[in-house]
Amino acid sequence: MTLHPIVERAQRHLTPALVIDWPLVVARAEGPYVYDPDGKAYLDFASGTAVANIGHRPPRVLEALRRQMDRLIHAGCTYYFEALAELGEKLAQVMPGDIDTFFFSNSGAEAVEGAIKLAKYVTGRSAVIAFEGAFHGRTLACVSLTTSAVKFRRRYAPLLPEVYHVPFPNPYRFEGTPEECVQATMDALDRLFETRVPPEAVAAILVEPIQGEGGYVVPPVSFLQALRKVCDDHGILLVLDEVQTGFGRTLRWFACEHAGVVPDVMAVAKGIASGLPLSAVCAPRRIMDSWNPGAHGTTFGGAPLSCVAAIATIDTIREDRLLEKGQALQPGMMEGLRRLQDRYECLGDVRGLGYMVGLEFVRDRRSKRPRGELVRRVLENALADGLLLITCGRYGNVIRWIPPLVVEAEHLDRAICILDRAIERALREAG
Numbered sequence: 001m002t003l004h005p006i007v008e009r010a011q012r013h014l015t016p017a018l019v020i021d022w023p024l025v026v027a028r029a030e031g032p033y034v035y036d037p038d039g040k041a042y043l044d045f046a047s048g049t050a051v052a053n054i055g056h057r058p059p060r061v062l063e064a065l066r067r068q069m070d071r072l073i074h075a076g077c078t079y080y081f082e083a084l085a086e087l088g089e090k091l092a093q094v095m096p097g098d099i100d101t102f103f104f105s106n107s108g109a110e111a112v113e114g115a116i117k118l119a120k121y122v123t124g125r126s127a128v129i130a131f132e133g134a135f136h137g138r139t140l141a142c143v144s145l146t147t148s149a150v151k152f153r154r155r156y157a158p159l160l161p162e163v164y165h166v167p168f169p170n171p172y173r174f175e176g177t178p179e180e181c182v183q184a185t186m187d188a189l190d191r192l193f194e195t196r197v198p199p200e201a202v203a204a205i206l207v208e209p210i211q212g213e214g215g216y217v218v219p220p221v222s223f224l225q226a227l228r229k230v231c232d233d234h235g236i237l238l239v240l241d242e243v244q245t246g247f248g249r250t251l252r253w254f255a256c257e258h259a260g261v262v263p264d265v266m267a268v269a270k271g272i273a274s275g276l277p278l279s280a281v282c283a284p285r286r287i288m289d290s291w292n293p294g295a296h297g298t299t300f301g302g303a304p305l306s307c308v309a310a311i312a313t314i315d316t317i318r319e320d321r322l323l324e325k326g327q328a329l330q331p332g333m334m335e336g337l338r339r340l341q342d343r344y345e346c347l348g349d350v351r352g353l354g355y356m357v358g359l360e361f362v363r364d365r366r367s368k369r370p371r372g373e374l375v376r377r378v379l380e381n382a383l384a385d386g387l388l389l390i391t392c393g394r395y396g397n398v399i400r401w402i403p404p405l406v407v408e409a410e411h412l413d414r415a416i417c418i419l420d421r422a423i424e425r426a427l428r429e430a431g
């Protein structure tokens with residue numbers, strides 16, 4: 001396959017450690033589409049890896065950026081500016097429960113790292129519990145908390161001490177009812193407390209409401225509720241990593257709302273500012289007030305352009321009623337995807353909340369052996385037909401189906417048709 005000259009030029013100076021999913025060059029993007037240099041349109045059902053939740057270059061965001069560019073683009077924690085105040089106010093309105101206080105940073109990893117620092121600082125405890133299959137980012141602390149694949153950890157030891165992992169409830173790969181699946185995790189947690197770390201030494205339980213990179217694994221709703229109770233019983237902070245699940249991805253502002261659970265601390269990023277670098281550690285004032293001045297800091301976090309982009313993103317979700325719009329279209333989309341599951345034995349599971357759906361491909365329904373190489377073919381075929389998708393899961397056998405919230409029914413129908421053809425062709429090619 002001949003590579004576009006831009007790909008070749010870029011690769012000459014980029015480290016091979018950085019993986020870019022497709023050798024595709026994008027010259028322009030708008031709404032649910034990205035366009036290559038020849039003007040070919042691709043429906044972006046990867047949403048820029050769950051960032052362009054309200055589509056690419058959303059009009060309100062562009063307008064806010066232009067206005068802000070003419071005034072101030074850098075503050076560097078030297079002084080205040082209006083968008084910093086307005087973003088705090090806006091975020092407090094959409095946060096779960098009494099969360100109303102924020103530390104702004106640039107990336108998801110920074111937000112998770114900050115959330116863990118906050119939990120350790122305010123509890124005075126050292127241990128952190130995370131889950132098998134979790135992905136929390138690439139800094140050394142986040143890598144220590146990540147177990148979605150060993151490539152993220154290889155050769156980086158020694159990692160953060162006092163990190164413990166327990167199994168994440170995965171109903172598709174558990175023999176038993178959803179309740180038994182959750183109970184198995186809670187039993188593992190009890191065993192951990194009885195044998196390895198006492199609960200009073202644990203600062204935080206860190207969890208993704210839906211595992212992202214780990215394979216779009218959706219736990220039963222009782223899981224977060226059970227974790228909330230354990231945390232309350234032992235004075236442990238429940239820290240949710242809503243980096244990928246937040247800002248409308250599950251057609252609620254945050255995924256924890258599906259379980260009716262309010263965390264103590266939340267890390268958010270990705271969709272918050274429609275592509276401008278921004279993330280936040282979020283907690284109620286009563287918790288944040290114990291984080292003393294100077295205990296954490298940043299140069300670029302909460303920069304003026306990122307703040308106005310986030311304000312415009314929140315306004316767009318609200319004023320265009322994007323959550324409600326998605327909620328109306330999502331059942332039809334799920335029906336279409338489930339029809340594909342009925343048709344293809346290799347599509348073992350279709351699961352998700354809102355517009356965060358995982359399509360898991362297996363050899364057969366009984367063995368459930370992962371079939372990553374088939375998924376690669378499916379995605380190549382889909383790309384050739386103008387649908388951009390990416391994978392997740394340790395074996396690359398799960399397709400992330402994450403359309404932007406601005407899609408119409410016709411986009412969803414077309415994407416399902418393209419996927420149908422792509423699977424059919426991939427199966428033929430695989431023989």
Ligand SMILES: Cc1ncc(COP(=O)(O)O)c(C=O)c1O
Binds near residue numbers: 107112208269270
């Ligand atoms: C759940 C979760 N946490 C943290 C991160 C890290 O975010 P970033 O790449 O912005 O550092 C990601 C990124 O994919 C993520 O999905």
